Structures are given as structure tokens and as C-alpha cells.
Amino acid sequence: MISKPIFKQENYFQTVLLITAWILGNTWTFWWFFKSLRDASLLNIIILGIAVIALSVQLFSKGLLKIESAMPRYRLYPLLLMLGGEIGAILLKWCISIPQLILLCFILGSYGLLGLFISYHTWHKGLTVAVIAACLIPFSIAFNSGLGFPVRVLTAHTVAQTLSYFHLSAVSSHDIIVMENGIAQIDLPCSGMKSLWTGTVFLLGVTWLEKRQLGFRWLLVALANITFLVMVNVIRVFSLVVLIEVLQQKQIAEVLHLPLGIIGFIVASGLTWLLLQKVPRYNQKSSVIQETEYKQIKLSSNWLLGIVVILSLVGQLNFNQAKIAEIKSIVLPQEIATNTLPLTATEASFFNKQNTSFVEKLRFDSNSLSGSMLIVKTDTWQAHHPPELCLMGSGLKIDKMNSKLINDSINARWLSLQDGKLSATYWFQSYDVTTDDFISRIWEHISHRNKTWVLVSVLFDDWENPDSGEVKDFTNTIYETINQSLNI
Numbered sequence: 245m246i247s248k249p250i251f252k253q254e255n256y257f258q259t260v261l262l263i264t265a266w267i268l269g270n271t272w273t274f275w276w277f278f279k280s281l282r283d284a285s286l287l288n289i290i291i292l293g294i295a296v297i298a299l300s301v302q303l304f305s306k307g308l309l310k311i312e313s314a315m316p317r318y319r320l321y322p323l324l325l326m327l328g329g330e331i332g333a334i335l336l337k338w339c340i341s342i343p344q345l346i347l348l349c350f351i352l353g354s355y356g357l358l359g360l361f362i363s364y365h366t367w368h369k370g371l372t373v374a375v376i377a378a379c380l381i382p383f384s385i386a387f388n389s390g391l392g393f394p395v396r397v398l399t400a401h402t403v404a405q406t407l408s409y410f411h412l413s414a415v416s417s418h419d420i421i422v423m424e425n426g427i428a429q430i431d432l433p434c435s436g437m438k439s440l441w442t443g444t445v446f447l448l449g450v451t452w453l454e455k456r457q458l459g460f461r462w463l464l465v466a467l468a469n470i471t472f473l474v475m476v477n478v479i480r481v482f483s484l485v486v487l488i489e490v491l492q493q494k495q496i497a498e499v500l501h502l503p504l505g506i507i508g509f510i511v512a513s514g515l516t517w518l519l520l521q522k523v524p525r526y527n528q529k530s531s532v533i534q535e536t537e538y539k540q541i542k543l544s545s546n547w548l549l550g551i552v553v554i555l556s557l558v559g560q561l562n563f564n565q566a567k568i569a570e571i572k573s574i575v576l577p578q579e580i581a582t583n584t585l586p587l588t589a590t591e592a593s594f595f596n597k598q599n600t601s602f603v604e605k606l607r608f609d610s611n612s613l614s615g616s617m618l619i620v621k622t623d624t625w626q627a628h629h630p631p632e633l634c635l636m637g638s639g640l641k642i643d644k645m646n647s648k649l650i651n652d653s654i655n656a657r658w659l660s661l662q663d664g665k666l667s668a669t670y671w672f673q674s675y676d677v678t679t680d681d682f683i684s685r686i687w688e689h690i691s692h693r694n695k696t697w698v699l700v701s702v703l704f705d706d707w708e709n710p711d712s713g714e715v716k717d718f719t720n721t722i723y724e725t726i727n728q729s730l731n732i
């Protein structure tokens with residue numbers, strides 16, 4: 245008579261340990277979430293609050309949070325979602341470090357954990373709401389994940405290759421990026437990543453309203469939805485390039501920029517909705533059959549607890565700690581006279597959010613060369629950015645942008661500004677690689693994690709010739725100075 249309650253208490257204790265290990269394993273995610281809430285705008289907080297209240301009402305009104313057992317029941321799909329969410333969060337943290345996607349994985353994994361304590365019917369019924377919350381919450385507080393520009397670069401490459409295939413124009417991907425930023429700008433739904441997010445939220449909302457089942461068919465529709473959104477964005481940019489570069493009709497392109505984005509988004513969403521009609525609806529009868537035929541997995545509580553504890557410990561590992569300690573300031577030689585410039589409010593906010601290891605803005609004079617320089621030294625790609633966006637944000641017009649081998653070591657991006665009145669250049673530099681391509685910079689972060697990178701962005705006061713000896717000597721001096729600091 246005494247052994248039975250003791251056995252239950254032991255299992256309850258294991259449940260407490262399981263949940264505690266889960267929370268401790270995701271402390272970094274909690275830290276980022278609350279930090280983002282502190283930095284988020286009032287509008288974003290209001291939108292997030294409304295979304296959380298609406299989702300909570302749905303969960304409580306339908307009894308989706310009713311706990312039926314204090315001890316876990318090992319059902320296949322909730323268990324897979326739980327472990328898959330945790331493993332996905334760890335891999336994302338190690339590989340590309342996008343907090344929004346890591347939080348998305350944590351929310352899905354947490355719902356998988358909840359599925360071990362509620363009935364399968366209830367869990368399956370609330371899965372759509374959980375997926376909506378996972379997609380909505382992370383991007384509501386901080387949308388900028390850093391993937392926007394890579395998506396735009398890949399789109400530009402695709403359009404350039406397509407133009408080359410049809411022999412329409414010899415426009416480079418660099419020219420396409422400049423062209424797209426030189427005409428009327430819009431926020432939604434024409435801006436790549438935001439259209440993907442908006443389209444995904446649309447799909448999840450329609451899935452919820454029409455009570456479609458989440459399964460293999462729905463997953464195919466979701467993949468098709470992303471494909472449609474990417475295709476219409478490529479078609480939009482392709483059409484604008486043809487209008488401007490081939491037909492020489494820039495004014496028409498400026499007028500059509502917004503309509504093309506909206507029409508493309510509507511077409512993509514409409515095609516997605518048609519495909520969604522092929523996905524079966526959720527109904528009470530099919531759910532009962534699923535739960536009746538559903539078998540629990542024979543898994544010891546100790547095994548599950550051990551797996552979660554191991555994943556929690558693995559998730560705490562940070563391969564960059566040793567490298568961060570080595571980062572020091574960069575001292576340029578006396579031949580380049582410099583004065584420190586204050587960061588703008590936008591720059592300070594951006595670099596503080598990214599926990600940048602070292603950032604310095606300088607005014608320089610070197611013989612007949614003068615201008616400003618930004619040096620950003622870090623071990624994470626989010627703290628770097630494509631400088632042409634900052635130049636455009638400062639009101640400067642980019643005439644031309646291309647890759648340039650300034651000397652044997654520096655593969656740089658060279659820019660002509662303000663109708664040829666100004667010049668600028670930038671490159672990303674590590675101890676063994678130099679590139680002007682932001683995509684390559686991201687890939688290097690994924691493939692070689694334990695590496696420090698420096699962004700060098702130079703804006704000259706006048707037009708300069710990249711092939712002049714003075715420019716070559718100036719850039720080579722900066723390159724060699726930084727290279728020495730990276731090899732200390």
C-alpha cells in the first residue's frame with residue numbers, strides 16, 4: 245500500500261525534472277525574447293499582445309490546455325515534434341543563429357512536450373493554433389532576421405541568369421540590386437522575406453478557418469506556397485529590369501512597382517488556396533479513429549529525461565567563446581590620420597542589438613585621399629550588413645556597383661555615387677579569405693564557425709579611380725593592418 249504512492253511521487257519528480265531541463269536548455273531563447281520585447285516598438289508590442297490574447301482564448305475555449313496526466317505518455321508525433329524542435333533549435337543556433345527561427349522551433353517543441361500530457365485528440369486539434377503562434381510571435385517582436393538581403397541577392401542572381409538566357413540584356417546582379425533600390429519602395433508585400441512571412445501567415449490562417457488537417461498533403465501545399473511567393477517576386481523584379489534596362493521605361497516601372505507586388509502576392513495566395521482545397525478537413529470522426537488506432541511508444545521515463553538533459557547541455561555549448569576573447573581594437577598606422585566619429589542613432593541601435601564585438605567609425609586623411617570609414621569586427625554574420633543599404637539610407641544615390649580586385653589580396657565592392665561625384669568601397673575580411681559578397685560571408689560563417697571577420701566600409705569625399713596607385717596603397721595598408729590583428 246505504501247509503495248504505490250512512492251512510485252507516483254518518483255514519476256512526478258521525473259516530470260518536474262523533464263520540464264525543468266527543457267526550460268534550462270532554452271534559456272538563450274528566453275533571454276533573446278525578453279530582450280527583444282524591451283527593444284520592440286509600442287506598435288509591435290500591441291500587435292503581439294492582441295495575437296497572444298486571441299490565441300490564448302482559442303486554446304482555453306476549446307480545452308486545448310487541459311492536462312489529463314501528470315506523467316508523460318509517449319505518443320509518436322508529439323514526441324517527434326518535441327525532440328525535432330529542440331534539435332532544430334540547436335542546429336540553427338550553431339549554424340546560422342537566426343533567433344526568430346530558433347524561437348519558432350522552441351514554441352513547436354514546447355507544444356510537442358505538452359502533447360505528452362494531454363489527449364492526442366486535443367493535441368491534434370490545437371496543432372494549427374500552435375503552428376500559427378510559432379510563426380507569428382517571433383517575427384512580431386523583431387521581424388528583421390537578416391535574411392532579407394540574402395533573399396534579394398539570390399533573386400537578383402536568378403533574374404540576371406534569366407536575362408542572360410534570353411539574351412535580353414547584360415545586366416549584372418549588382419545592377420539589379422541598385423535598380424530595385426532606385427525606384428519607389430514599398431514595405432509589404434513586395435520585399436522578399438516579408439512577402440514569404442505574410443504568405444505563410446495567410447496559409448496558416450486559412451488552414452485554421454477551414455479546419456484543414458496538418459499532414460503530408462498540407463506540407464506539400466506549404467512548400468508550394470513558398471515556391472509561388474518566390475516565383476512571383478522573381479517575375480516582379482524581372483519585369484522591372486526589362487522595363488528599365490531593355491525598354492528604357494523607368495517611369496512606367498516606378499508606377500507598376502507597387503501593383504506588380506500586390507498582384508503577384510494575390511496570385512500566389514490564390515493558387516495556394518486552391519491547392520489547400522485538396523487537403524482534407526479536420527472532423528471529429530476521423531480524429532476519434534486516429535486516437536483509437538494510435539499506439540503509444542514504449543519508452544522509459546529515464547530514457548526521455550536523459551535525452552532531454554543531454555540536448556539541454558549540448559544547447560548550452562558555444563564554440564565562439566574563445567574567439568570573442570581575442571577580439572581587440574584595430575590601430576591604423578600613423579600615415580593615415582584619423583579622428584573618431586560618433587555612430588548615428590540607427591547605427592548604434594543596430595550594433596548594440598547584434599552584440600558587436602568591435603565597431604569604430606573614423607574620419608581619415610591619407611595624402612590626397614579623405615573620407616569616412618566604418619570598421620566592424622565580429623564573429624557573427626548578423627553584425628555585418630551590405631553597406632550599400634546604409635549609403636542609400638543616408639540619401640546617397642548609387643550609380644554603379646561592381647566587384648573589383650583592387651590588388652592581389654582585396655576582392656572589394658566598388659561603388660560610384662551621386663552621378664560620379666563620390667566613390668565608396670567595402671569588403672569582408674578574415675585571416676585567410678576576403679570577399680565582397682554578403683552571401684559568401686554568410687556561408688563562411690556556416691562552414692567555418694570559429695572565425696573572426698572584419699567589415700571595412702570606406703566612403704571617399706571625391707570620385708576616386710580604383711586602379712590608381714594611391715587607392716591601392718591606401719586599401720592595402722588597411723588590409724595588412726587588419727590582417728595582422730586577425731593573426732595575433
